[in-house]
Amino acid sequence: MNKTPFIDGDALERMILLTSGLILYKQIARDPVVQALQSLLESLVSSGPSAREVCERYHHFCALALECRWPDHLLDLILDSDNSFSRRVGAAGPENVDRRIMALAARDLSILQELSQINAGQLKQVAAGIFSSTGAPYDPLAPENWPGWEEMPGYLEPVPAVDPGNPDAVRENLSGAGTCNGRDAGAARWLALCRRRVKMALLRSRNWGGAVDELARYYHRVGWGVFSRYVAFRWQKSPGGGGVLAGIASPDPVRLEELIGLDREKKVILENTEHFLTGLPANNMILYGDRGTGKSSTVKALLNAFACRGLRLVEMAKADLGDFPLLTRQLANQTQKFIIFVDDLSFDETEPEYRALKPVLEGGLEVRPGNVLIYATSNRRHLVKESFSERQGDEVHARDSMEEKLALADRFGITVTFPAPDQEGYLRIVEGLAEQRGLEIDRDELRKMALHWEMWHNGRSGRTARQFVDYLAARRAGMSRANP
Template identity: 40%
Template sequence: MCKNFEQIKKANIMINSLCVFTQLKNDCVIKKYKDLLECLSKNEISVGEGVSLYNDFVYELLNKSMNTSLKKYIMDKVFLDSNPFTCIIDHNDLANKNVIDQVGYELKVLQYICNIETDTFKQVILDKTRVMNYEEDIVKNLIELEDNFNNCDPEKAIDRLKIKIIMSEDWGECLNDIIDFYVQYGTGEFGEYRAFVWEHEDNDTYLRGVQSPDPVRLKDLVGYEDQKETIIDNTLQFLSGHPANNLLLYGSRGTGKSSTVKAIINEYYHKGLRLIEVDKERLVDFTKIIRVLKDKNLKFIIFVDDLVFEEGEASYSALKTILEGGVENRSSNILIYATTNRRHLVKETFSERENDDVHAQDAIEEKLSLADRFGITVSFYSPDQKEYLKIIDGIVDARGLEVDKEYLHAEALKWVRWHNARSPRTAKQFINWLEGNIK
């Protein structure tokens, strides 16, 4: 009893010793856990109080993480945390030994805190109370904490590191691994996610990490080799720290413009590339986005999909200012990649051409020049029949389908006539139908 009690009492005090990771103390799960530890640290408690606080904690843990692994939950929070440690990493200031040493200590603290076994909690509740037989049965049947890695993806560097730390006998000894990861992949949510969406909710703006981004890779995209090469070359220049251009990807719907941008992120995520998807209407927030990203030791592509402007839109002026590179909108770690189906981006009407304004033509030319403010325009045209069938063959080969080529091409051309025009998207839709029928 004495050993179990001392372990819980020590853990209760150690939570308060967190300094660099102090924000973890405000987490709802950790708060419930601390309530439990404080209760069990008292000399006298009731069975009902102990059982209730234990179940409140486990319920909160299940509600937030879908499993009962406190170690995994704490490790997830550690890597999402923004703190003085992550700030010195972002500013490449590893000479601050006091903070780094403190992090090593606090990792040991967190390990101790979440190393308390379920049986220890149960035994302390039983030892500190006079329990009836039925109460003892209730305590013994409290849900178990466990080490659960079901939500980890061994293909992801961050998940491999989390597992390594959790399985380590001394979390503090993993500090250098954490620093190496932060330097390569970024700190906080930028190390956890490769793609983000800029959200605007209740007058609040923030980045939301995308849990399961589109996994498309460049090798999955058949055709448009010249276009892909242009985008890859520009992106590699950007990642190498050399001057690079904002890109406008123009072409018919379904030709793979958006998929190519997403594939670029998946291809070069390990080199520090991240995607921020911004809705056209939110381009007015660009200064806010710059402030969030400019001090990060990563490269960011601001991705605007289906870019077309109506007359008088505020976001039109915002984009113009961004592309011109105003003082606050200029940042060497940010590029804009946009897609559009309209070459000149702004809808133009015949009435404008009939306007008797002396400088009407200047106004028209100003609208048409917006696309020219992008450094490079990459055109994705609808494929001809030969290229379309080449795309069909490429998808079939990638999926390992065995089908007679003459039959395949005949059905593919029928599909185009019955459904959409020739495009990589149409090809993929046809193969989805074909694969379903084959299997």
């Protein structure tokens, strides 16, 4: 067992000064966990230190360190930092940023590395000089018996080198992190691998400052601030007005391959999205069709297919459409491409959001940023409720009113219709999903059960087919547990 190196007063004073020397990453010093560590260090060097104060502060920091997995928490703070360095390299790329800024960032990283290496054993040695032992066989209050955050589950151990013979390890290799590769390319997984890659680069560096280029490439490819931590967001109104982007930690993992029987619809949507990602002119889209036909799932699947190419998804409620200009101002300076997803969009003509949406789509004085599109789903082709009485009413300019309503859907540019599947189409979806799940069931029996299911549930749709296959998979898993 390695003996903990002795730490003297000068070394402690240096530890206390570490966060004071930060420039670009200064905001990290305001993090509650970092502040708890700073408070502990200060209590150890104060004149006439209180044993009670040292004990309380040590265990307070230890509790926080275990909860947030220190020093992994410190690495997360670095990756998610919104500062002048992360913004510059994020927007322009590391090769287009002044090397003096890169050098300042490298200096801060070296300081933060020292902070991450503060050892619990060293601090307990100092605390032992403040406490007097009771002489009991085991005294939980004696510093030598205090827990260390490195010794507990959840502590981030140095990551071992990748084994070339291990397929799973190769898939997560540093050179492969962030690639789009078929069924493994989910948005959440892609982001996790990107974060893992840069953390490994820092941990493996003798000096974290030497990994500044790797960190800069991360900011440029993935994003900075909240855009570094999430690929999917929800617009959340603030109590005092305005709103913020709330990250979605676990976006729906649905993949385009799972959406069976929608080849025509997916082709149109993929073509428009491809234009958007490559900087070509692209249209806002309305996905129209009956419930359960795969409209929302198709939009969500785009994120899993294209997150690695810079696509991000922002969910916005119909009631919040008046905040659209506020949202786009937050997105305009980002390098990523954002699809604003409005699910189940339809209006009564008295709803104020009906008229708020029109200038958002086209015709408003404020230009929509080139990195933002709207994809909406609806069960109404023309979005706005209309009735026969309106067509036969006595309004003088009834045609003008009708044209105004129809014009709203026209402003989306592209309408993709999702029809409900016929019986054979429904059965093909069931068969395809069952095959993806690895369910080995006689084809005739499967089709018979599927038809019985749709009769007693929600009718024929892709959603009903998926629910049926989910049921079969759960039943099979339950039988396997009962008969191991």
